[in-house]
Amino acid sequence: MYRQQEKPVMQQTMRKFDTLCDIIDRFDRDPAKLISILQAVQAEYRYLPKEALAYIATSLNLPPARVFGVATFYAHFALEPKGKYVIHVCDGTACHVKNSQGLVNAIQKKLGLTTDKNTTEDLLFTLETVSCLGACGLAPVLVINEDVHGMMTPQKCVEALDKIIEREAQQ
Amino acid sequence: MNTSVMTDRPGLKEASDIFQQRISRVEHRIVICAGTGCVAGGALAVRDAFVRELTALGLEVATNLHADGALDSDKPISVYLSKSGCQGFCQMGPLVTLEPEGILYTRVTPEDVPEIVDVSLVKKSVVERLLYRHPQTGEQCKGKDTIPFYQRQERRVLKECGMLDPGDLYEYINHGGYEAARRALCDISDADICNEILQSGLRGRGGGGFPTGRKWDLTRIQPGDQKYVICNGDEGDPGAFMDRSVMEGNPHAVIEGMVIAAKAIGAQEGYIYVRMEYPLAIRRLQEAMDQAREFGALGENIFNSGFSFELHIMEGAGAFVCGEETALIASIEGKRGMPMPKPPFPAQSGLWGKPTLINNVETLASVPLILRYGPEQFRAQGTEKSPGTKTFALTGHVANTGLIEVPFGATLREIVYEIGGGVTDNAGNVTDRPFKAVQIGGPSGGCLVAEHLDLPLDFDSLGSVGAMVGSGGLVVMNDQTCMISVARFFMQFARNESCGKCVLCREGTRQMLALLDDIIAGEGTLETLEILEQTAEAVKIGSLCGLGKTAPNPVLSTLRYFRKEYEAHVIDKHCPAGVCPALCTPVIIDELCTGCGLCKRKCPVEAISGERKEVHHIDQEKCIKCGVCLESCRFDAIVQGAAQ
Numbered sequence: 001m002y003r004q005q006e007k008p009v010m011q012q013t014m015r016k017f018d019t020l021c022d023i024i025d026r027f028d029r030d031p032a033k034l035i036s037i038l039q040a041v042q043a044e045y046r047y048l049p050k051e052a053l054a055y056i057a058t059s060l061n062l063p064p065a066r067v068f069g070v071a072t073f074y075a076h077f078a079l080e081p082k083g084k085y086v087i088h089v090c091d092g093t094a095c096h097v098k099n100s101q102g103l104v105n106a107i108q109k110k111l112g113l114t115t116d117k118n119t120t121e122d123l124l125f126t127l128e129t130v131s132c133l134g135a136c137g138l139a140p141v142l143v144i145n146e147d148v149h150g151m152m153t154p155q156k157c158v159e160a161l162d163k164i165i166e167r168e169a170q171q
Numbered sequence: 172m173n174t175s176v177m178t179d180r181p182g183l184k185e186a187s188d189i190f191q192q193r194i195s196r197v198e199h200r201i202v203i204c205a206g207t208g209c210v211a212g213g214a215l216a217v218r219d220a221f222v223r224e225l226t227a228l229g230l231e232v233a234t235n236l237h238a239d240g241a242l243d244s245d246k247p248i249s250v251y252l253s254k255s256g257c258q259g260f261c262q263m264g265p266l267v268t269l270e271p272e273g274i275l276y277t278r279v280t281p282e283d284v285p286e287i288v289d290v291s292l293v294k295k296s297v298v299e300r301l302l303y304r305h306p307q308t309g310e311q312c313k314g315k316d317t318i319p320f321y322q323r324q325e326r327r328v329l330k331e332c333g334m335l336d337p338g339d340l341y342e343y344i345n346h347g348g349y350e351a352a353r354r355a356l357c358d359i360s361d362a363d364i365c366n367e368i369l370q371s372g373l374r375g376r377g378g379g380g381f382p383t384g385r386k387w388d389l390t391r392i393q394p395g396d397q398k399y400v401i402c403n404g405d406e407g408d409p410g411a412f413m414d415r416s417v418m419e420g421n422p423h424a425v426i427e428g429m430v431i432a433a434k435a436i437g438a439q440e441g442y443i444y445v446r447m448e449y450p451l452a453i454r455r456l457q458e459a460m461d462q463a464r465e466f467g468a469l470g471e472n473i474f475n476s477g478f479s480f481e482l483h484i485m486e487g488a489g490a491f492v493c494g495e496e497t498a499l500i501a502s503i504e505g506k507r508g509m510p511m512p513k514p515p516f517p518a519q520s521g522l523w524g525k526p527t528l529i530n531n532v533e534t535l536a537s538v539p540l541i542l543r544y545g546p547e548q549f550r551a552q553g554t555e556k557s558p559g560t561k562t563f564a565l566t567g568h569v570a571n572t573g574l575i576e577v578p579f580g581a582t583l584r585e586i587v588y589e590i591g592g593g594v595t596d597n598a599g600n601v602t603d604r605p606f607k608a609v610q611i612g613g614p615s616g617g618c619l620v621a622e623h624l625d626l627p628l629d630f631d632s633l634g635s636v637g638a639m640v641g642s643g644g645l646v647v648m649n650d651q652t653c654m655i656s657v658a659r660f661f662m663q664f665a666r667n668e669s670c671g672k673c674v675l676c677r678e679g680t681r682q683m684l685a686l687l688d689d690i691i692a693g694e695g696t697l698e699t700l701e702i703l704e705q706t707a708e709a710v711k712i713g714s715l716c717g718l719g720k721t722a723p724n725p726v727l728s729t730l731r732y733f734r735k736e737y738e739a740h741v742i743d744k745h746c747p748a749g750v751c752p753a754l755c756t757p758v759i760i761d762e763l764c765t766g767c768g769l770c771k772r773k774c775p776v777e778a779i780s781g782e783r784k785e786v787h788h789i790d791q792e793k794c795i796k797c798g799v800c801l802e803s804c805r806f807d808a809i810v811q812g813a814a815q
Binding site: 030031032034035039066069070073074075076077091092093096097098130131132133135136137138141146148149150 | 207208210211212261262264407408409410411412447448450485486487488489490491502503504505506507508509564566567568572573597610613644646648652660664670
């Protein structure tokens with residue numbers, strides 16, 4: 001009842017912590033499950049918001065430094081928002097010798113990204129490289145969210161991106 | 172679960188009978204490879220096309236024999252459309268096998284499906300254009316037994332991977348699955364299990380090669396009620412995907428191996444640690460665990476033996492160092508994955524300070540085979556000190572990339588030329604391009620060169636030449652590969668993945684990378700090589716865990732076998748392979764130049780001259796080696812030549 005009387009912004013924040021609480025409860029408020037909790041939180045928000053990390057630390061009775069330490073150690077965790085489409089370009093040995101760098105260059109050029117800036121302003125795309133996707137027979141490979149694209153060329157990368165941009169523009 | 176349900180469960184024999192009853196009603200079985208490579212190549216679309224095409228013909232199609240209920244009749248099933256795990260021949264995917272005819276179709280697209288159905292199922296003939304063609308003789312190969320890629324292999328661990336439906340527990344049982352677990356739980360003592368594994372001579376497939384039986388026995392004799400089994404599926408080496416294929420293709424073998432291991436050491440709880448980059452492996456393992464639990468092969472009171480074992484999946488979060496066992500344990504405990512000094516070994520004090528057994532995926536998947544067929548049969552393959560078979564991920568400049576399994580003691584020549592089908596050029600065609608090197612064991616391994624082609628591959632022989640089996644990535648490289656670039660690639664990987672605990676690893680990998688960059692940029696001297704070598708040795712000595720200890724290996728081994736190439740880079744300022752842009756000069760091949768003038772227009776420093784429709788020329792004095800002309804030429808008339 002009382003929540004309805006709160007300001008809308010507050011409501012949003014409350015809801016955010018409700019979701020967080022649900023996730024933490026799902027993992028039994030167990031500090032040992034910190035990594036799984038962070039994964040679930042990131043799946044929800046596409047990144048780890050700072051206030052969420054502090055909230056998790058308090059809930060699990062852990063020092064915030066411990067939680068930040070874990071969040072910054074693992075490559076999967078992002079402290080900045082990631083794009084709706086995460087592009088993983090495989091830079092495993094097989095892809096590397098078959099010019100995966102050319103794909104990275106083409107995508108960076110197309111989306112106006114650099115090594116330091118890997119997410120587009122509109123939060124549509126994030127570009128990352130991974131060490132091996134295990135599809136070496138199809139090198140060079142990239143994955144957009146869960147879709148694997150094999151035997152890619154810089155040209156095909158641009159086409160795939162154009163398709164997504166077009167689809168998004170229609171929605 | 173209450174007891175009445177438990178007694179209703181089928182036993183191993185009944186489960187096997189149920190499967191046989193179901194499969195006997197199947198007239199045709201079409202197996203579609205659903206490994207990562209084939210799925211990326213469109214295998215699922217092929218499967219959908221089969222369903223559409225067969226249903227349109229009014230045929231009875233089953234896609235899942237494990238689903239209960241609907242299938243329990245005597246009605247014949249015209250076609251059983253099943254998935255398999257990775258069949259290994261990724262280069263030729265998507266693969267479609269027809270049983271009982273034994274026909275293997277390669278590179279199948281959804282458009283080929285109507286023809287396959289019409290020719291093979293209706294007219295009982297063969298679609299010849301989809302058969303594998305022997306690259307040298309041009310001969311068509313109808314089934315796996317006639318394809319050299321498969322003929323030369325000895326598939327043990329991978330056999331079930333490419334045959335069984337990973338989602339069908341009963342098929343695994345029908346193939347002899349879980350019998351080894353039942354025997355371990357009900358018939359023999361814990362010490363006997365360890366003894367059988369010890370007798371088999373099985374050595375850890377994760378890279379180290381420690382005798383698995385010894386590791387089990389060490390953990391078994393530790394005091395304490397609470398012990399853990401961990402399956403290390405954090406396969407992070409770039410260029411390796413064996414463990415992924417096993418987890419995706421035969422998840423029950425991994426689970427069965429873990430149940431046996433748990434009984435042997437007296438553990439009640441276990442974890443499978445899987446990379447988050449392997450979502451399909453996680454899904455299939457989860458499914459298989461649910462099935463095994465329901466069947467009574469996992470969980471409480473397994474096979475009514477009184478022994479209980481609970482299994483969890485832990486998803487990694489992207490850290491290569493977590494493949495190291497103490498780091499992996501820290502990660503399961505919810506901490507940063509940083510290695511700890513050993514001793515104490517995990518066998519003494521591992522997860523939560525309790526005795527813990529950590530084995531690699533392939534090791535655990537080998538365990539049921541040893542208990543099923545006996546240690547002698549396992550020893551019949553491989554060498555005296557390295558018995559059994561080993562899976563390798565074969566990639567790079569080789570005609571048949573994919574997943575292979577050979578007995579230890581096989582030579583590199585057999586792998587590269589007979590199974591791999593020979594060395595290719597950069598465009599992927601088999602030519603007479605010479606073999607240059609193989610990088611084995613990823614960023615921790617070293618390279619093998621032409622003189623090692625006839626060296627029998629096993630744990631000890633590889634160690635003696637400065638390489639290691641590692642997890643089993645084999646990357647073949649032709650003479651167009653620059654070894655300094657390769658060393659740099661691995662060093663960059665090691666620098667990124669160093670956890671930062673040991674100063675020498677953290678700073679040393681950074682320094683080595685900078686030195687390699689200098690060499691590639693043409694700024695290196697002989698002194699650079701000396702410092703590089705010293706740094707490499709220092710990092711090797713001064714690091715705590717395997718990552719740091721082995722990170723310098725690619726540098727040391729390329730320095731050992733390709734010193735001349737390094738010297739060419741630093742003394743002659745020349746990259747013999749024509750890869751490092753700063754050390755190459757573009758040269759126009761007169762015969763191929765059409766005089767279109769494109770390169771001339773693109774050149775940012777006006778170094779190219781020539782009249783229209785006449786051969787152009789590059790002024791090496793002006794050239795800044797940016798490579799724009801190389802990319803722009805449409806006639807391949809510009810190549811990286813030797814620097815003057």
